[in-house]
Amino acid sequence: MxxxxxxxxxxxxxxxxxxxxxxxxxxxxxxxxxxxxxxxxxxxxxxxxxxxxxxxxxxxxxxxxxxxxxxxxxxxxxxxxxxxxxxxxxxxxxxxxxxxxxxxxxxxxxxxxxxxxxxxxxxxxxxxxxAPAAPGQGGSSQNSEVQSALRTLGSKVEDLSTCNDLISKHGSALQRSLSELDNLRLTGEAGDKIRQVTERATLFRITSNAMINACRDFLALAQAHSKRWQKALQAEREQRMRLEETLEQLAKQHNHLERAFRGAAQANATADNKSAVGPRKGEASDEDDDNEFFDAMEEAPEFITVPADLQFHKRSSSNISGFNSEMCPDDQSLNDEPLAMNQESPSQEMVPLKKRRTRIPDKPNYSLNLWSIMKNCIGKELSKIPMPVNFNEPISMLQRLSEDLEYHELLDKAAKCHSSLEQMCYVAAFSVSSYSTTVYRTGKPFNPLLGETYELDRQRESGYRSLCEQVSHHPPAAAHHVISDRGWTLRQEITVASKFRGKYLSIMPLGTIHAEFEKGNHHYTWKKVTTTVHNIIVGKLWIDQSGEIDVVNHTTGDRCHLKFAPYSYFSRDVARKVTGVVMDKDGKAHYVLSGTWDEKMEFSRVMQSSRGGENGTEGKQKTVYQTLKAREVWRRNSLPESAETMYYFTALALTLNEPDESVAPTDSRRRPDQRLMEDGRWDEANTEKQRLEEKQRSVRREREREAASQRTSSQSEEGAPHDNYQALWFERCEDQITGEQVHLYKGGYWETKDRGTWEGCPDIF
Structure with missing residues (x-):
């Protein structure tokens, strides 16, 4: 390079x-x-x-x-x-x-x-x-203004040059005339010469006046632009000084935190060993709320992959079963063919009912002082901060959950697998693919109103139907249920815990995602990682995903451990990296997954594993996996044309808010403030958003009064909930796999839609 x-x-x-x-x-x-x-x-x-x-x-x-x-x-x-x-x-x-x-x-x-x-x-x-612009910086408007000024000054300079030539020409002629006049005697020709001198003097005077006027204009224009440039330069210098002071303070804080982190490493290791008395993994706690995110130092990898010997490749291509008789034929095909990529895509078998839209109105350019709104919100939960639509994107959280189905074909292919280990590769890739839509999406989705729903009916196109409902307001929780004609079901209930820390915003999704497959009765679960939005106050917003995911097959005991590496300025590794290992119930590794959560994922079959040398800093041994050639299992779809003017929506996201008269009255498509924002009428959208939130609060207060009245009259036991709200399409029960209290789809929505009777839906808009 x-x-x-x-x-x-x-x-x-x-x-x-x-x-x-x-x-x-x-x-x-x-x-x-x-x-x-x-x-x-x-x-x-x-x-x-x-x-x-x-x-x-x-x-x-x-x-x-x-x-x-x-x-x-x-x-x-x-x-x-x-x-x-x-x-x-x-x-x-x-x-x-x-x-x-x-x-x-x-x-x-x-x-x-x-x-x-x-x-x-x-x-x-x-x-x-x-003074060229710094590399990587903008300034097209300033350059255009400077170029215009330079062109004007250039034209004035040309005027001065022309006048100078005329003055020189007429001055020379005048000199010759005067010389001739001096040589003349007082004869009859004197009158003619005097008239000629007078004419040339007049021309010289006119030209001189033109030059003087041009010089005056040039001087005035130069003085005006000089003052503007001086003011602009002074403003840039002052801003640079302020930024340097801010950066110096941040650098000092960063060094202090690094020293504190290294000093507390021993204490943190001791605390991790005592985790049995602390909160379990996946649960929220007060200590978690106070965690700070730093620019992490580069960490040593947990394992190393090296190409397997040529004998493994030859034996795998001829008779892989001779190498390991425990692997089933379907499992072997994973390395001979790229994860059933040769199968016909199910989405090509169906014909869509209608043509979906491919554009939405461009995002208007509204300026807003972020710090004036956020300075009083530090430490508060994001769902409780009254935010204007200027920080939103015209889509609700329910629709963002539905975007997890962007790469539903991974589940379609997983449903056809005969091997649970092969199926695990697809499910793990699907769990990573849901983050690919967030890399440029710095806007905040609308918080759904209690009882708000969203349906995504793609049965004819892709064979699945999806339904989301906001089942709780505090804490905000959304239940999601997807049923596919191609042999799989997906369900999740996500509660988002978020904190604004001044420099960044951390979003911690709580809840478990379930994927069930009819073939083999396999049941998978996993959780989401933490999302961090950086440069909230100063700089360009950017998003990072960090944490670990354990995809577990509760039927066979197979497990895939995925690690999302946090961004580190000091790391030599690729950004947004994800690595994982697919293991059976005995802990034996069969596949290694690698890639990035914003681009693609690949898999490699493990032929042999061994314990390598020690990691010098912690004394841990790395595992060395000898693998076959990596094959691609998932790749991100390219964004639509001019996506930067449409909130960086994907092709699926552009269709999510498309008007549909057949949906329920509580559907997010019918939300007026969201519709106004999509149309570019942000002032009206802010007014409508305040009205909807006040309406929701008044309904909640009335519901709490009724619940208190019923509790008093029936003398119910102490500790009964103050809010008797019940979801319309989901019912609360205990999950048999995780033991969590979740909302499961109880049926009836699609039948009600077929009948076109929505009398039971609440009036929330």
Whole structure:
């Protein structure tokens, strides 16, 4: 991989270790090695990025070579320092490449210093032609304004040049006339010459006046733009100073937290050993609410995969059963064919009833001061914060749950599997695929009203029907039930616990997802990981998924442990990485899953496993899996055209809020504030949202009064619930698998829809 500099020299990228001026020395950061970064040298500026793909949007740092010093450490290392404010410790791949970089940097430094000296001599504080935008930053509107001003100034300069030529021409003619007049004697020709001199003097006066007027216009225009540029430059300098102070404070906090984290590692390990007396995994607790999320250091992998020997490939292609007689023929086919990819897609067998929409109105550009709203909400639960629709996307949480079915074909293929281990690969990939729609979706979905429902009827197109209902308001909980004609059922009840921490927002889904298959009577369960929204106050919003998922087959005891690696600035690994191992009930590994939650997942069959060397920091042994060639099991669908103007909705998400007159009166499609927001009428949507929330509160108060009255009259036992609300299409009971209190679909919705009688539905809109 090569980088092209502005000097026309091809230079390879190199590994480096960076140190900002306000941080502690590199040794105190505990960085074990150099990190690979992409460097670009252009116009006297040296900028770097995590990868070459980041050049279009995210610059990680820039140093001005005009005031920098370049020193050589040893054969491959060198240092660039900018007066103590910034210091880069760089390492090239070899001594030759280091010398190429040193030569290019010195030439760029000399050129930048010369341009800066010329700018200082001219007295200009700001020169549009010599101040390019920083790599990865915007500024198209400012560039357009500067270009327009330059064109106007250019036309004035041309006017001055024309006037100068005319003055020179007429001045020369006037001089010749005057000379001739001086040589004349007082004869009859004197009158003609005098008239000629007068005419030329008049022309000269007119031209001079034109030049003076042009100079006046040029001066006024230059003064006006100079003041604007001075103000803009001063504002940028002040903003930069504020950002540098903020970054310095954050860096100090980060170093302090890292030291505290390392110091408390021993205590945390002891606390983990005592987890039996604490809350169980998956349960919410007060301690969990106070957890902070940090930019995690790179962690050592739990296992290592290496290619299996060629003999395994040959034996697997000829007679894999000779290698391991315990594997069933259906299980063997997983490596011979890519997970039933050769089967005909079930979605091609059905013909849709109608053409679905492919566009929604573009997102309007509304400005809003986020900090004025969020500063009083730190530490509160997200569902209790009155948020305007400006932070929403025109879709409800019930519809977001229905988006889990974006890749339902994975369950269709899993239903056809004969091997439970092969089926586990599909189910695990399906559990990861539901996060692929969140990578660009920074908007908050609408909180459903109590009793709100959403149906997704894709029986003709894809063979399934989905129904969601908001069954609880505090805490907010939604029940979801999906039945497919292709041999599987999916159900879940999700309660979202969320906290706003000032710098980030953590969303912790609580609840269990169940997938049941008619063939083999296999029953799978898993939970969701934590979602973190970063840069809430300053910077560009971005989303990360982190945590672990255990997909369990309660019929056979098979298990797949998935790990979502949190984003780390110091990690050399790919971002958004997910790894997992499929094991049977005896703990024997059969498949290794790897990929990213925003792009794709692959599987590899394990031929042999062994315990490797120790991980030096913790003394743990890594497991080494010898695997066959990886095959793709899932890949994210591409986004529709112009998705950035439509909230980054997928093709399925664009159809979720499509009007449908046959749905229930409580369906999210009929929600007025959500419909107004989708149409771009955000002010009206905010007013309607407040009305709906107040209506819900008044109905809740009335329901609580009735429940209190009934409790008093019947002298019910102490501790009875204050709210006697009961869901319409789901009933509360104990789950036989997990023992949790959940809401299960009791039937009747689709029959009611066929009859077209919705008298039992509440009036919530």
């Amino acid at each position: 090569l980088a092209v500099t502005s000097l026309g020299i091809w230079l390879p990228d190199f590994t480096f270790r960076t140190r900002q001026g306000f941080l502690k020395p590199v040794a105190n950061l505990g960085l074990p090695c150099y990190q690979r970064r992409w460097f670009v040298l252009s116009n006297g500026l040296l900028s770097y990025y995590r990868t070459q793909a980041e050049m279009g949007h995210t610059c990680r740092g820039t140093i001005n070579l005009a005031t920098a010093t370049i020193t050589v450490d040893d054969a491959c290392n060198f240092v660039i320092s900018n007066g103590g404010a910034q210091t880069y410790h760089l390492k090239a791949s070899c001594e030759v490449e280091r010398q190429r970089w040193i030569t290019a940097l010195e030439l760029a430094k000399a050129k930048a210093a010369r341009m800066q000296a010329e700018s200082d001599d001219s007295g200009d504080d700001f020169s549009p032609s010599s």
